[in-house]
Amino acid sequence: MHNAEPLENLADQFARFPGVGRKGAVRMAYEVMSMSNEQAMELARAIQDAKTKLHRCRLCQDYTTSELCPICASQKRDRTVICVVEAPRDIKAIERTHEYNGLYHVLHGLISPMDGIGADQLCVKELLARLDGTVKEVIMATSPTVEGEATAMYLAKLIKPLGIKTTRLAYGLPVGSSLEYADETTLYRAMEGRGEM
Amino acid sequence: MHNAEPLENLADQFARFPGVGRKGAVRMAYEVMSMSNEQAMELARAIQDAKTKLHRCRLCQDYTTSELCPICASQKRDRTVICVVEAPRDIKAIERTHEYNGLYHVLHGLISPMDGIGADQLCVKELLARLDGTVKEVIMATSPTVEGEATAMYLAKLIKPLGIKTTRLAYGLPVGSSLEYADETTLYRAMEGRGEM
Numbered sequence: 102m103h104n105a106e107p108l109e110n111l112a113d114q115f116a117r118f119p120g121v122g123r124k125g126a127v128r129m130a131y132e133v134m135s136m137s138n139e140q141a142m143e144l145a146r147a148i149q150d151a152k153t154k155l156h157r158c159r160l161c162q163d164y165t166t167s168e169l170c171p172i173c174a175s176q177k178r179d180r181t182v183i184c185v186v187e188a189p190r191d192i193k194a195i196e197r198t199h200e201y202n203g204l205y206h207v208l209h210g211l212i213s214p215m216d217g218i219g220a221d222q223l224c225v226k227e228l229l230a231r232l233d234g235t236v237k238e239v240i241m242a243t244s245p246t247v248e249g250e251a252t253a254m255y256l257a258k259l260i261k262p263l264g265i266k267t268t269r270l271a272y273g274l275p276v277g278s279s280l281e282y283a284d285e286t287t288l289y290r291a292m293e294g295r296g297e298m
Numbered sequence: 299m300h301n302a303e304p305l306e307n308l309a310d311q312f313a314r315f316p317g318v319g320r321k322g323a324v325r326m327a328y329e330v331m332s333m334s335n336e337q338a339m340e341l342a343r344a345i346q347d348a349k350t351k352l353h354r355c356r357l358c359q360d361y362t363t364s365e366l367c368p369i370c371a372s373q374k375r376d377r378t379v380i381c382v383v384e385a386p387r388d389i390k391a392i393e394r395t396h397e398y399n400g401l402y403h404v405l406h407g408l409i410s411p412m413d414g415i416g417a418d419q420l421c422v423k424e425l426l427a428r429l430d431g432t433v434k435e436v437i438m439a440t441s442p443t444v445e446g447e448a449t450a451m452y453l454a455k456l457i458k459p460l461g462i463k464t465t466r467l468a469y470g471l472p473v474g475s476s477l478e479y480a481d482e483t484t485l486y487r488a489m490e491g492r493g494e495m
Binding site: 106120127128130133134143150152154165190209 | 333338
């Protein structure tokens with residue numbers, strides 16, 4: 102009806118993003134049309150750049166432009182601890198706490214039999230290859246979900262026999278939340294993990 | 299910290315879209331990274347295609363790949379009525395009702411002194427150029443907002459003196475809504491515009 106297949110096509114492309122519905126995708130496509138030509142070309146170039154210039158760090162598998170990411174290349178980081186996360190965005194979240202000074206390892210996913218994702222599709226062997234004797238502790242920082250738990254358990258079973266300490270992030274009440282709204286499991290875990298004041 | 303400027307840059311680009319916050323933009327950038335190379339290049343190409351292949355219809359100013367959009371080019375549409383809308387997406391919304399068979403005109407914006415947008419930045423002269431004697435009615439289908447009203451009023455003042463009937467979409471209760479939740483102004487307008495059963 103609209104003779105505007107390039108627009109439809111663009112909306113289809115945007116609709117692929119998680120959290121972007123059909124209406125949002127159409128809105129984004131129209132937004133591209135109302136951009137200046139330079140702005141639109143800049144956006145297209147940014148996509149191409151990200152895909153061509155970035156690749157995975159040889160050690161931690163985070164995205165980087167060089168062979169090693171700045172964290173893996175840094176001499177200031179504690180090389181005896183590796184924090185295992187699901188995705189690169191989790192590294193950013195942990196770095197924002199300024200509390201952790203070790204290295205990271207990105208799995209690029211979680212074990213999820215429902216979605217047909219097994220351990221062989223994650224960066225597990227890259228992690229095992231890093232456990233060369235320098236590493237004294239591996240922290241499982243996957244999400245407290247079924248998949249996150251299953252992945253942490255699976256990895257712990259592989260790593261513990263190597264004589265390396267394997268830890269898990271603490272469960273408990275989110276800071277600033279109201280106890281009243283905490284679900285039973287969280288409250289149970291918070292009680293279980295209580296510490297002396 | 300992350301040595302991933304191409305990723306930051308891409309997130310900046312996505313953050314430009316209305317309704318996409320910083321977190322959403324970062325998520326989208328990571329999503330691009332997890333796409334296959336072909337998928338990412340397809341997305342970049344879709345953006346370039348939309349901007350290069352589409353332009354405004356010579357008459358109604360909607361986006362199209364040809365000189366005239368299919369609606370303006372159609373012999374089946376009633377050429378005596380023009381429905382004035384803010385944006386191309388509004389045409390789609392009205393077409394979905396299958397109730398209107400006239401032509402359209404896209405203003406590409408609304409008068410908004412607060413944002414410094416005056417009538418000269420909208421496609422107003424293109425509309426006036428179309429009022430050549432064939433057109434008997436102009437329907438103002440801008441949104442029932444302050445800017446939509448102001449724009450409709452402004453255009454009506456220009457068009458009425460030409461002896462052309464100028465109408466406005468009806469105000470009233472949205473179908474399927476609960477009267478209880480209707481705001482006073484809507485209810486007042488619904489009462490005012492009541493029709494015989």
